[in-house]
Amino acid sequence: MKFKLELSKERKILLVCILISVFLLMIGVLSGLQGVLGNTIMLATFIIITPQLIFNYVNYRNLKDIELYYPHFLRDLVESTRAGMPLHKAIIFSSHTDYGALTPHIQKMSHQLSWNVNIIQVLEQARERLKKSNTLTKVFRILIETYNSGGSIDSTLDSLSNTMMTIQDTEKERKSTLNQYVIAMYVISLVFIGIVVGINWLMVPVFQSMASTTAGAGVMGTIIANPCNTCVYGADVACTPCGIYGGICSIFGSDPNSIGCYYLALFFSISIIQSLMGGLVAGQIGEGSVIAGIKHSLILVCITVAAFLILVPLGFIGG
Numbered sequence: 001m002k003f004k005l006e007l008s009k010e011r012k013i014l015l016v017c018i019l020i021s022v023f024l025l026m027i028g029v030l031s032g033l034q035g036v037l038g039n040t041i042m043l044a045t046f047i048i049i050t051p052q053l054i055f056n057y058v059n060y061r062n063l064k065d066i067e068l069y070y071p072h073f074l075r076d077l078v079e080s081t082r083a084g085m086p087l088h089k090a091i092i093f094s095s096h097t098d099y100g101a102l103t104p105h106i107q108k109m110s111h112q113l114s115w116n117v118n119i120i121q122v123l124e125q126a127r128e129r130l131k132k133s134n135t136l137t138k139v140f141r142i143l144i145e146t147y148n149s150g151g152s153i154d155s156t157l158d159s160l161s162n163t164m165m166t167i168q169d170t171e172k173e174r175k176s177t178l179n180q181y182v183i184a185m186y187v188i189s190l191v192f193i194g195i196v197v198g199i200n201w202l203m204v205p206v207f208q209s210m211a212s213t214t215a216g217a218g219v220m221g222t223i224i225a226n227p228c229n230t231c232v233y234g235a236d237v238a239c240t241p242c243g244i245y246g247g248i249c250s251i252f253g254s255d256p257n258s259i260g261c262y263y264l265a266l267f268f269s270i271s272i273i274q275s276l277m278g279g280l281v282a283g284q285i286g287e288g289s290v291i292a293g294i295k296h297s298l299i300l301v302c303i304t305v306a307a308f309l310i311l312v313p314l315g316f317i318g319g
Contacts, residue, residue, distance in 0.1 A: 010055050017048050039247035057294040063133050065101035068168065070136060073099050073106060074161035081154040087147065088113045088122075105129065120144060135164065171288070178285050182296070185282040189300050192274050193307050196267045197316050204260050204318075228262055244269070252312045264318035268308055275300035 021044035028040030073094060080090035095110035097103075105126060112122045127140035139160050146156040228242035245265035246256045252268075254261040279300045283293020311317045 010052075013051050013055075014048075017051055020044075021047050039250070042244060042247060053294045053298075056291050059132075060289065060291045062101050063130075066105065066130065067133055067135055067164070069099040069102040070139070071161045071164040071168070073097075073102060074139075074157050074164070078154050078157045078161065081157065087153055088119045091119075091122075120147065123147075135167065139164070174288075175286055182282045182286040185278045185285070185296070186300065186303075189271075189275055189278050189303065193271060193304065193311075196271060197311065200263060200267060200317050204263055228256075252308070252318065254312070254318050260318045264312065267317060268304075271304045271308070272301060275304045 024040040024044045024047075076094045076097060077087070077090045080093055081087060085093065091106070092110045092113055095103075095106045097106075099106060108129075109122050109126055112125070113119060123140055123144050127137055127144075130136045130140075142156065142160060146153060228245060245262060248265040248268050249256045249261040252264060254264050276297045279295075279297025280290050280293035282296040284290050286292065286296075308317060
C-alpha cells in the first residue's frame with residue numbers, strides 16, 4: 001500500500017524555509033565566527049517568520065472579505081426563498097452571482113447540492129471550512145438548527161443578514177474612531193527613534209571617554225570599552241546576543257570592537273522590537289486582531305531600518 005503525503009502550499013514553503021535556515025545555521029557554526037553566526041541566526045529567523053506572517057495576514061484578509069460579502073449572499077437567499085424556492089435551489093441559483101472571496105465557497109456548496117448531497121451535510125462542511133470565523137460559524141449553526149426544526153428559513157436568513165450588516169457597520173465606526181490611536185503608534189515609534197538619538201549622544205561620548213581613561217586597566221577597561229569584548233575568549237549561549245550585535249555592526253559598517261558598535265546594535269535591536277510590538281498593538285486597536293497588525297509591523301520595521309540607514313552615516317547614532 002502506498003501512502004502519499006499531501007502538503008499545503010503554506011507547509012511546503014515552510015519546509016523549504018526551514019531547510020534553507022538549517023543550511024545557513026550550519027555555515028555560521030562551521031565558520032567559527034561570532035559575527036557570521038549572528039548574521040545567519042538573524043537571516044534564518046527572518047526567512048522562517050516572514051513568509052508565515054504574510055500567509056497569516058493574507059488568510060485573515062481573505063476571511064474578512066468573505067464576512068463582508070456574506071450578508072449580500074444571505075439577502076439573495078431571502079429573496080429566492082420568499083419567491084418560493086427551497087433553500088438548496090436558492091443556494092444553487094445564487095452560485096452564479098459574484099461574491100468576491102466568498103464565490104468559491106458558494107460554488108462548492110452548489111456543486112455538492114447538484115449531486116444530491118444532503119443540505120445539512122453541505123452546511124456542516126461549509127461551517128468546517130470557515131471555522132476560523134466565529135461570526136460565520138454561528139450563522140451556519142443557526143441555519144442548521146432552523147432547517148432541522150422546520151422554522152421559517154426566510155425570516156431567519158433576513159434576521160441573520162441584518163445582524164451581520166449591523167455588526168459590520170459597528171466595526172467600521174469603531175475602526176474610524178480608533179484610527180487616531182493607530183496613528184499614535186506610528187508617532188510613538190518615530191519618537192522612540194528620536195529618544196534613541198538623544199540617548200546615543202549622551203551615553204556614547206561618556207563611555208568612550210571612560211574607555212580611554214581606563215585603557216590598560218584590565219578587565220574593567222575592557223568592559224567599559226565594549227561589554228562584548230569578553231566573548232572573544234569563549235563562545236557560549238550568553239555570547240549569542242554579542243554575535244548578533246556584531247552582525248548588525250557589520251551591516252552598518254561600524255567597528256565591532258568599539259563601544260559605539262555595542263550601543264548602535266543595542267538601540268537598533270530595541271527599536272526593531274518596539275516596531276514589531278507597536279504594529280501588533282496597532283492592529284489589535286484598529287481592527288481587533290493581532291494578525292491585522294502584521295502590516296503595521298512590517299511598515300514600522302521598514303521605517304526603523306531606513307531611519308538607522310540614514311542616521312548612522314550622518315553620525316547621529318553609533319560612534
